Amino acid sequence: MLFLDINMPLKNGFECLREIKAGGSFRGMKIIMFSTSSSTIHIEISYKLGADFYAVKPGSFQHLKEMLAKILDIDWDATQRNKKNFLLASRTMNAL
Numbered sequence: 217m218l219f220l221d222i223n224m225p226l227k228n229g230f231e232c233l234r235e236i237k238a239g240g241s242f243r244g245m246k247i248i249m250f251s252t253s254s255s256t257i258h259i260e261i262s263y264k265l266g267a268d269f270y271a272v273k274p275g276s277f278q279h280l281k282e283m284l285a286k287i288l289d290i291d292w293d294a295t296q297r298n299k300k301n302f303l304l305a306s307r308t309m310n311a312l
Contacts, residue, residue, distance in 0.1 A: 218247045222249065222251040230262070237265060246269075246292055248267065248270070248287065251271075252272070254272045258270075269302060271287065271304040272304070283304070
């Protein structure tokens, strides 16, 4: 599992995701875009580039811990990538 932030130094998360998906070496790795941005454009780009989920960073450390715990608890074998469940935000984490 790899968490990619959109805003990283030298190379942004979209560029990194594009390279990972093009390389094929990490075919089974689950990739979660992790950003403070809830922009529909950023979410759409992430989905089109092949990320498995897009997580919006919550505002508090406690909510961050709760979100990460739920992400780490996902049954990846039973979870299929789909646009309906692509966005993970504090309000949607209860559904997982």
